[in-house]
Amino acid sequence: MIECRNVAKIYRSGEEETYAVKNITFTIRDGEFVAIMGPSGSGKSTLMNLLGCLDTPSAGQYLLNGADISALDDNELSGIRMRQIGFVFQSFNLLPRASVLRNVTLPLIYAGIKRQEREQRAAEALTAAALPEKFWSYRPHQLSGGMMQRVAIARALVNNPALILADEPTGNLDTKTGAAVLATFQKLHTEQQRTIILITHEPYVGEHAERIIRLRDGEIIDDRPNNQRRIL
Amino acid sequence: MRITDLLQETQLALSANKARSGLTMLGIVIGIASVIAMVSLGQGAQGTIQSSIEGLGSNLLTVMPGFLQPGRGFVSAGRGSAQSLKNEDSEVLRALPGVAHVSPELNRRLQIVAPTGNNTNSTVIGATPEYLAVRNATLAAGSFFTESQLRSLGRVAVLGPTVAADLFAERDPVGQIIRLNRINFKVIGVLRSKGGSGFFNPDDTVFVPLSTMQKIVAGSEYLSSLAVSVEQKELMASVQEAATAALIAKHRVDPAAPDFSIVSQADIIGTLTQVTDTFTMFLASLAGISLLVGGIGIMNMMLTTVTERTREIGLRRAIGARARDIERQFLLEAVALTFLGGVIGISLGWGIAAGVARFANIATSVSLASIALGSGVSAGIGIIFGFYPARRASRLNPIEALRYE
Numbered sequence: 029m030i031e032c033r034n035v036a037k038i039y040r041s042g043e044e045e046t047y048a049v050k051n052i053t054f055t056i057r058d059g060e061f062v063a064i065m066g067p068s069g070s071g072k073s074t075l076m077n078l079l080g081c082l083d084t085p086s087a088g089q090y091l092l093n094g095a096d097i098s099a100l101d102d103n104e105l106s107g108i109r110m111r112q113i114g115f116v117f118q119s120f121n122l123l124p125r126a127s128v129l130r131n132v133t134l135p136l137i138y139a140g141i142k143r144q145e146r147e148q149r150a151a152e153a154l155t156a157a158a159l160p161e162k163f164w165s166y167r168p169h170q171l172s173g174g175m176m177q178r179v180a181i182a183r184a185l186v187n188n189p190a191l192i193l194a195d196e197p198t199g200n201l202d203t204k205t206g207a208a209v210l211a212t213f214q215k216l217h218t219e220q221q222r223t224i225i226l227i228t229h230e231p232y233v234g235e236h237a238e239r240i241i242r243l244r245d246g247e248i249i250d251d252r253p254n255n256q257r258r259i260l
Numbered sequence: 261m262r263i264t265d266l267l268q269e270t271q272l273a274l275s276a277n278k279a280r281s282g283l284t285m286l287g288i289v290i291g292i293a294s295v296i297a298m299v300s301l302g303q304g305a306q307g308t309i310q311s312s313i314e315g316l317g318s319n320l321l322t323v324m325p326g327f328l329q330p331g332r333g334f335v336s337a338g339r340g341s342a343q344s345l346k347n348e349d350s351e352v353l354r355a356l357p358g359v360a361h362v363s364p365e366l367n368r369r370l371q372i373v374a375p376t377g378n379n380t381n382s383t384v385i386g387a388t389p390e391y392l393a394v395r396n397a398t399l400a401a402g403s404f405f406t407e408s409q410l411r412s413l414g415r416v417a418v419l420g421p422t423v424a425a426d427l428f429a430e431r432d433p434v435g436q437i438i439r440l441n442r443i444n445f446k447v448i449g450v451l452r453s454k455g456g457s458g459f460f461n462p463d464d465t466v467f468v469p470l471s472t473m474q475k476i477v478a479g480s481e482y483l484s485s486l487a488v489s490v491e492q493k494e495l496m497a498s499v500q501e502a503a504t505a506a507l508i509a510k511h512r513v514d515p516a517a518p519d520f521s522i523v524s525q526a527d528i529i530g531t532l533t534q535v536t537d538t539f540t541m542f543l544a545s546l547a548g549i550s551l552l553v554g555g556i557g558i559m560n561m562m563l564t565t566v567t568e569r570t571r572e573i574g575l576r577r578a579i580g581a582r583a584r585d586i587e588r589q590f591l592l593e594a595v596a597l598t599f600l601g602g603v604i605g606i607s608l609g610w611g612i613a614a615g616v617a618r619f620a621n622i623a624t625s626v627s628l629a630s631i632a633l634g635s636g637v638s639a640g641i642g643i644i645f646g647f648y649p650a651r652r653a654s655r656l657n658p659i660e661a662l663r664y665e
């Protein structure tokens with residue numbers, strides 16, 4: 029479960045203070061599929077960095093499974109990310125020199141898990157992300173964009189996280205492959221009851237979630253269930 | 261993170277850009293190879309000098325006329341310091357406890373003419389039969405002169421192997437007549453080579469009885485030096501002290517400024533070791549500069565790598581790598597490069613040292629210590645020059661690193 033209580037992030041440049049996000053209060057239950065939407069500069073990425081424990085709030089409280097992460101240091105935040113968070117980025121961020129399988133096992137390397145178990149869990153994650161086995165030994169550059177994003181989804185899944193955060197996961201994909209990636213998220217949500225937060229500025233993409241939180245100028249202006257949900 | 265995984269990450273990262281890794285490593289290879297080769301030259305020179313000095317006799321004290329002040333060389337004592345040692349002095353020394361043999365010597369540099377017409381300039385040493393025992397010399401042919409030849413001013417000579425070769429080439433010198441200062445001497449023996457070289461070659465000498473040297477050839481009752489061999493190494497210091505006291509009493513001179521000095525073999529080796537150490541250090545630091553340049557190459561490459569892989573660093577941080585995991589990874593990359601370069605450099609340096617010894621005939625010696633030092637230094641270079649880039653990588657802000665274009 030995720031809980032934000034009056035979370036704010038302030039960026040200082042000299043004397044000037046800008047609130048990237050402020051007054052953020054919401055709760056996301058386990059197994060929810062939420063889209064965070066808003067125009068450019070509305071604070072979506074800032075919020076994702078906070079929820080993903082890449083950053084800590086300037087004010088307010090952020091509770092991840094009941095634990096307050098606001099006061100944690102850099103090492104402890106790394107540990108939380110290692111165990112509880114899976115990231116999917118717009119630009120995939122795969123290591124070009126490593127095979128698909130090794131890219132997916134990477135989070136488990138930092139968790140100190142042995143090779144055999146690593147590869148087994150990576151295989152499960154790749155299967156769940158719907159990437160056929162024949163591609164597992166490929167290098168990322170040998171794959172299409174949609175496949176690369178599925179590798180990234182498998183990497184986000186492999187540590188069995190409490191929360192999957194995807195920042196514009198379809199931003200670099202055409203409509204058709206984008207739809208396949210969104211279908212993968214929906215499948216993970218319905219079949220594995222994953223908690224997924226999808227960040228996007230495209231209404232079409234957001235409509236695949238069960239609930240939509242809208243931001244403008246760093247504040248929540250709307251938070252309601254998505255009644256016209258697209259099911260793929 | 262497991263160590264095998266860390267090593268595998270390192271291997272993947274370094275093989276990703278083989279040309280760059282190889283060229284950067286080459287800097288270290290050259291640096292370490294030149295250090296090893298240079299140090300081997302210095303140590304080889306040291307070994308040669310030491311063994312040739314030890315070949316001149318073991319447990320040896322040398323008494324020389326004149327007062328040798330440490331660091332100032334010989335200081336003239338005012339009244340003919342070069343002529344202060346006499347034959348009686350050898351009796352005084354022989355009577356001391358712990359003294360095995362005493363060899364009084366008078367040297368001159370003279371022209372030697374053979375009946376073949378060949379001639380050579382060489383050191384003629386007036387000596388006694390004890391010379392052989394004191395200086396560890398042995399005969400290759402014939403015999404050395406005897407006590408009776410010494411007493412009877414015998415005109416006999418024993419040749420060092422270099423002189424024998426210069427004068428008689430392939431022929432047997434024993435029984436031949438040579439001329440020193442227009443006086444005829446019969447050659448009765450040839451010494452075995454000691455293989456010395458450089459500033460003093462013990463093979464380039466001719467020996468005649470001391471009495472003959474003093475009375476007939478040189479016309480001097482004094483000695484150039486007295487070589488004293490001591491029974492045991494442990495007695496060297498006490499014999500040196502006793503000899504100094506005995507000669508001061510005998511010569512009736514001021515103990516603060518005697519007219520002779522006694523140098524032990526250890527002193528000579530010590531001084532020369534200092535010289536060769538300085539020489540070795542000098543060569544090593546010249547080579548060290550190339551190692552430094554190699555190290556800067558490593559740092560340069562690592563900084564470039566860190567910049568190029570900024571997004572990768574951001575990603576690794578996002579999936580749970582701690583700052584210290586990142587630091588370790590980059591440090592290990594630098595150390596792996598320099599260590600590998602070090603190992604190759606040591607082999608190359610060894611090869612160069614062996615090549616120099618074989619083809620240029622200069623003694624070299626690669627010691628275990630210099631190999632250990634070489635590998636230690638190369639790994640150390642990796643740590644020193646890899647530290648800053650690794651630190652920089654670990655301090656990157658994950659959010660900014662992920663956004664880096």
Ligand SMILES: Nc1ncnc2c1ncn2[C@@H]1O[C@H](COP(=O)(O)OP(=O)(O)OP(=O)(O)O)[C@@H](O)[C@H]1O
Nearest residue numbers: 039047048066067068069070071072073074075229
């Ligand atoms: N490191 C920073 N320093 C200063 N201001 C920042 C920083 N990061 C973000 N901001 C500001 O915070 C606000 C929100 O930025 P954010 O990147 O969260 O927006 P976004 O909704 O993700 O936009 P986009 O859709 O373009 O990605 C912007 O006004 C931005 O200028």
Ligand SMILES: [Mg+2]
Nearest residue numbers: 072073074195
């Ligand atoms: Mg953004």
